[in-house]
Every structure is written in C-alpha cells, then in structure tokens.
Amino acid sequence: MSKVFVRFKRTQPATAAILHAQKMATQLSVITASRKAPRLLKLRPEDLIRHQTVTKAWSLFQAEERAEQEAQLRNQYQSTLDAVELLQKISPRLYKSVTTPDNNITVFPRGGLRTPTEYPPTIVWRYQIKPN
C-alpha cells in the first residue's frame, strides 16, 4: 500500500476556517458592548442637581436665541411690508415692478456663497472676478 502525500492538504483548510472565525469574532466584538462598556454613571445628588441646572440653562439660552431670531424675522417682514406699502403710495410704477414675480433674480448664484468653515481657506478672498 503506497501513501500519497499532498502538501498542506491537512492543515490549510483548518487554518482558513480559524482565521475566518477569528475575523468574525473581532467584528462582532466591535459592535457589541461586552467588555467595552464603561461603568454606569452614578451621580451624587449635588452632581445631579448641577447637571440639571446646566441642562436647564442651555435650554433657556436656546429659547432666548430662538425668540430673538423669530422677533427679528417678524420685524424684517414688517419692514418689507411697510416699504412696499410706502412705495405703492409714492410710485405705482415701481410698486408694480417690485411685486411682479420674476424668477430670474432669485436664482442662487452659480458657485456662489461659501459655507463658513471652522478655519479660513488659504486664499481668503478672490479679488479678481472671472470676466463674463
């Protein structure tokens, strides 16, 4: 009876299976809390009160900001309304030109307004405009 040796036939499939299992275990461990969760946060009564005060102060602060913004919007609307009404009294021609819808003007500029970032770009402002 003769034996035929085939290289790595015995070991390779087993190693691949282990590696695969290890990979799965690692990936599962990343998305589960076991052994990774910190201890529960137990606040003392005074710390709890401090936390509640901070949270309340923040919500008050935001409510004030919101109220201020809403008031500003109301004032802006009223200001526009007053201006247009005054225009109607003074110059009906301009009033008509102003109140006729014209979609061209409200088109957002191409490549236009830049979103503010935390730090400025290297070229802060482009002083030369492209000729049209």
Next chain:
Amino acid sequence: MIRSGIRTMASVASKENTKVINSGLILSRIPIVTPDLTEFEKKYYNYQSELEKRLMWTFPYYFYFRKGTLAERRFLKAQKYPVSKQPGVWYPKGIPDIRQNRERRSKQDVILPKEQEDINESLEKISRPVVPNPRTTKADETGDLTSLERKLSRTLYLLLKNKTGEWEFPTFQLKEDDALLHLNAETGLRTLGGKNINTWTVSKTPVAAYENNNGSDITFFIKSHILGGKFDLQENDTYSNFAWLTKDEVKNHIKTDYFNKVDCLLSKV
C-alpha cells in the same frame, strides 16, 4: 368713470414728482468662518464632550491594528496604561476596575502615535501635517476697515462716507423715468466701486424704507451679497471713503434713527 380715472392718475403723477426716490444697497459679505462661541457655549460643549467621552465604549484597537504588525506596536507604545489592581494594595482613588486596558470608571484617552512633524514641508506633499489657518487675519491686526478679509466670523456691511462726513449705506437716486430700484442700485454700485465686483441681489423687493428728516427724500433698501471681486471707490462727487463694518460698528457709525430702520435687517453674527 373715465374722468375720475384720469384725475387720479394725474394726482399720483404730481405726487411722485415731489419726492426724490433713492435706492439704497445693503451689501454684505457673509462670514467666512463659523461664529465665535460665547463663554457659555464653549463651556457647555466642553461639558457635553467630556460626558460623551466618559460614556464611550472602550476603543477596539484590535479592529484597527492587526496583531503583530508594526502599526499595532507603535499604537500600543503610545498609550498610557491605567494603574492595575494588585492584592493587598490600598488605592486612594478607589479600587481600579480595568477591562481591556481601560479604567472603566473614567474616560479613555486614545493617544495616536505621533508622526514625525515638519511644518515646513512643501504644499505638494500629501502626507504633510494639517495646520489650520488662523481665524484672525492681517487686516484684523492692522485695523484695516476697507479690507474684505477682516472679522472673518462676522457679516460685514458696506458703508460709505459722504462729503458732509456722514456714513450711510450706498444710496443712488432714481434719475430715469423707467429705472428700477434693484437695477439702479446695481449699476450705481458699479459706477461707484468699479466693474470688478460680483454681487447677488437677493430680491427686487425693498426690505426697508428710510425717509429723511424733511420727508422729501426716501431711500428704499435692496439686499445684496458680494461674492467676489472688491469694492474700489472711484473718483466721484458724493462719497469720500468706504468701510466694511460689522453690525456693532455700523451702529457706531450711523445716526440712531437711520440705524433703527435697518436694525432688524443686519445679522448679529
């Protein structure tokens, strides 16, 4: 019917002639960087971020660094390890509760191994360290009011100083019979500040009306943004100087009743 119609037209026309109509332009440069945080905001955000770090799961470094690699070794070397629990030792700050090299009672500081730093490396090199540009510019240091690069975190408004020494928003009289408010303001701006300016007029509807003291002179304000180029004051008879100012500075420069008219139109950021 027809007669009365004609009469009203005539009366309106005569009324129009008595008043001088100007179109004013509120030209703004929007902020380039995010608004500066107040002291309270800073503290609150810091508090929240510390809370979040305290409640964060332990960083699974084994997921990011393969076992036995140089990268893993460098990472592990850079970490600061907490005090471990030993039998018969008294710990003044409580008994350590360590799992996966993390003290579970406090936040975990994940320290990234430092790459070699060389700020002077050329801009072409993609692996150079990230160095953010400063939020204050040269114009802030020199106090140059005419620069568009000052106060990056605030909205700037263009103000002009007329020959009588008073500051005001650019104001242009409607001269032709068929002139429109927003077009008049745009062409006026270009004759005053040169053609090298790119603006976007938000709407042709005026946002405010300001009557001069005697009431014979009315300015209707149009809102616009500067997108590129710059305002370069040309030789003219009406204005002698210009400045890009924030809302607070605008308040100090113009008359109170004038400011009250435009107060709600200017951004506090």
